[in-house]
Amino acid sequence: MKGLDQIFISTQHALAGLAPAPLQPLVSMVLIIACLMSVFGACFALTTILERKTLGRMQNRFGPNRVGPFGLLQPMADGIKMIIKEDIVPFSADHALHFLAPLVLTVPIWLAFSVLPFGRNMTAVELDAGILFFFAIGSASELAVFMAGWSSQNKYSLVGAMRAVAQMISYEVPLVLSSVPVLMAAGSLSLSDIVQAQSGCALGWLPHWNVFTPWGLAGFALFLIAAAAESNRCPFDLPEGESELIAGYLTEYSGFKYALFFLGEYLGLFAVTGLAVTLFLGGWQAPAAWLEWVPSWGWFAVKFSAIIFLAIWIRATLPRLRMDQLLNFAWKFLVPLALINLLVAVAWLKTGTWRFPAAAEVRWLLGASVLAIAYVCLGRHWNGPAPRPRQYSYAE
Amino acid sequence: MLGFGIIKGLAETWRNFIGSYYDPARLTTVQYPEQKLPPNENARTIPFLVFDGEDPMAGLRCTACSICAQECPAHCIEIVKDTTKKPDYLGKMQFYPKVFNIDMGVCMACGICAEVCPFDSIKMDRVFELSSHDRGMVLQKSDLAKPNDYFREIHPTEAAAVDAARAEEQRKAEAKKAANPVLAKS
Numbered sequence: 001m002k003g004l005d006q007i008f009i010s011t012q013h014a015l016a017g018l019a020p021a022p023l024q025p026l027v028s029m030v031l032i033i034a035c036l037m038s039v040f041g042a043c044f045a046l047t048t049i050l051e052r053k054t055l056g057r058m059q060n061r062f063g064p065n066r067v068g069p070f071g072l073l074q075p076m077a078d079g080i081k082m083i084i085k086e087d088i089v090p091f092s093a094d095h096a097l098h099f100l101a102p103l104v105l106t107v108p109i110w111l112a113f114s115v116l117p118f119g120r121n122m123t124a125v126e127l128d129a130g131i132l133f134f135f136a137i138g139s140a141s142e143l144a145v146f147m148a149g150w151s152s153q154n155k156y157s158l159v160g161a162m163r164a165v166a167q168m169i170s171y172e173v174p175l176v177l178s179s180v181p182v183l184m185a186a187g188s189l190s191l192s193d194i195v196q197a198q199s200g201c202a203l204g205w206l207p208h209w210n211v212f213t214p215w216g217l218a219g220f221a222l223f224l225i226a227a228a229a230e231s232n233r234c235p236f237d238l239p240e241g242e243s244e245l246i247a248g249y250l251t252e253y254s255g256f257k258y259a260l261f262f263l264g265e266y267l268g269l270f271a272v273t274g275l276a277v278t279l280f281l282g283g284w285q286a287p288a289a290w291l292e293w294v295p296s297w298g299w300f301a302v303k304f305s306a307i308i309f310l311a312i313w314i315r316a317t318l319p320r321l322r323m324d325q326l327l328n329f330a331w332k333f334l335v336p337l338a339l340i341n342l343l344v345a346v347a348w349l350k351t352g353t354w355r356f357p358a359a360a361e362v363r364w365l366l367g368a369s370v371l372a373i374a375y376v377c378l379g380r381h382w383n384g385p386a387p388r389p390r391q392y393s394y395a396e
Numbered sequence: 397m398l399g400f401g402i403i404k405g406l407a408e409t410w411r412n413f414i415g416s417y418y419d420p421a422r423l424t425t426v427q428y429p430e431q432k433l434p435p436n437e438n439a440r441t442i443p444f445l446v447f448d449g450e451d452p453m454a455g456l457r458c459t460a461c462s463i464c465a466q467e468c469p470a471h472c473i474e475i476v477k478d479t480t481k482k483p484d485y486l487g488k489m490q491f492y493p494k495v496f497n498i499d500m501g502v503c504m505a506c507g508i509c510a511e512v513c514p515f516d517s518i519k520m521d522r523v524f525e526l527s528s529h530d531r532g533m534v535l536q537k538s539d540l541a542k543p544n545d546y547f548r549e550i551h552p553t554e555a556a557a558v559d560a561a562r563a564e565e566q567r568k569a570e571a572k573k574a575a576n577p578v579l580a581k582s
Binding site: 054 | 398402405408410415417422424425
């Protein structure tokens with residue numbers, strides 16, 4: 001099974017070995033880039049169709065089922081449609097910025113994939129500060145979104161972009177704060193080290209993943225909520241709330257530029273999902289020793305798809321938040337909870353030296369109860385006092 | 397508490413997700429070109445001309461009175477009267493249309509023509525797959541003529557009322573003829 005686990009690495013080495021020696025680093029770089037772009041491009045196409053079908057089923061509809069068997073060729077039809085559409089640039093738009101915005105959105109997101117460990121030894125660039133690089137490059141999408149909204153010279157685009165920037169900046173804080181405990185536990189900023197730190201078993205049967213600790217569970221939930229907001233997913237998709245803003249910052253985009261925004265949005269979701277898998281679900285680690293015959297990249301794919309399915313499920317369930325609710329939720333609920341989570345994580349790490357019987361269970365219960373109390377107390381007041389029942393003077 | 401409603405909602409969508417694969421009654425979608433709903437009797441789309449008997453051109457009820465053409469808000473009906481007269485179902489001599497065209501590209505399916513027709517000749521059809529690849533949407537007299545049996549099939553209630561009224565008129569005309577043969581001859 002060693003061969004299957006390392007099949008991509010060995011193939012890459014074999015193919016790069018065919019090139020003359022001075023060109024070998026370049027060839028292997030190009031191979032990695034092509035592999036990442038094709039795999040996640042295909043992933044994007046597959047996710048769009050599966051998302052539409054799952055959403056349909058969750059709303060008791062069929063979803064797309066016309067193009068190809070079970071409608072599986074729908075992404076091709078969508079792609080062809082997007083490419084042959086006219087690319088309209090508004091007369092008064094800032095043409096340069098309008099052209100650059102989709103590129104500025106997609107390129108950093110592709111870069112973010114370079115530090116994620118997709119399997120054993122399968123990291124494109126081994127950075128010591130990988131997670132720092134990820135968050136730094138991920139915040140470039142705010143710039144792209146505002147470029148798109150500003151350059152369109154359209155009030156809907158501008159309002160959508162301002163909403164998007166406010167949302168992304170607000171949710172970046174809980175996103176980073178909820179991943180800090182993981183860094184403290186692993187003692188490293190490198191994503192490969194974080195995965196390594198989650199190997200092995202606690203109590204003999206529970207995988208040593210961060211999600212199975214109280215701070216990890218809370219952090220995972222916080223991270224997923226903040227990640228949904230970061231990638232403009234439902235229920236935080238109000239930058240493009242079509243009922244009030246047409247399509248937000250996408251209003252003036254058409255044709256392939258629109259497709260690029262769409263691609264960027266999904267790739268952002270994939271990248272942040274990959275990071276969630278790496279930080280909280282043990283990355284490419286198998287959940288138990290006897291399951292290690294499944295290749296490591298297979299485990300990554302399984303966990304990755306599970307979180308993507310969760311995102312689709314949530315999209316099918318929740319309505320959109322209001323703007324003030326959105327910001328209140330970030331600043332009055334997620335950020336305090338993430339800070340308390342940080343304290344719980346510190347206590348957890350400091351009490352790792354406890355050696356009395358059932359110490360692990362006591363630590364677990366203590367941490368979980370502190371977080372539960374904080375959750376209940378914060379959850380009661382994050383959106384201000386409940387509105388009084390409306391008084392109707394004339395309608396009685 | 398915060399989050400319970402979300403969990404309830406997630407459970408509901410999950411039930412839909414699983415249930416839609418096992419319980420076809422959940423899926424209310426009619427997959428149109430393959431499946432069609434049984435047509436509704438009250439459906440009214442575009443006008444057509446009713447004829448009695450076998451031959452569409454001989455049995456056309458239309459007398460080219462042009463009331464429909466004048467009432468039509470979209471002016472989509474074009475009628476040219478024939479020069480000769482033919483007896484109608486009561487034995488009266490009537491003009492017949494030489495040309496009867498309806499431009500379906502202009503017709504807005506309001507049904508006023510069918511309402512004003514005193515001869516129960518123009519009625520509303522039930523067909524709805526009318527899209528075409530060209531602009532040849534001007535229907536001729538021969539395209540519009542449909543037998544009375546078709547009318548009975550698509551709008552049974554209305555057709556029965558029309559048939560009964562026409563039979564009654566016919567009976568009265570017969571009785572009048574029998575009572576006063578001189579008047580009937582003129």
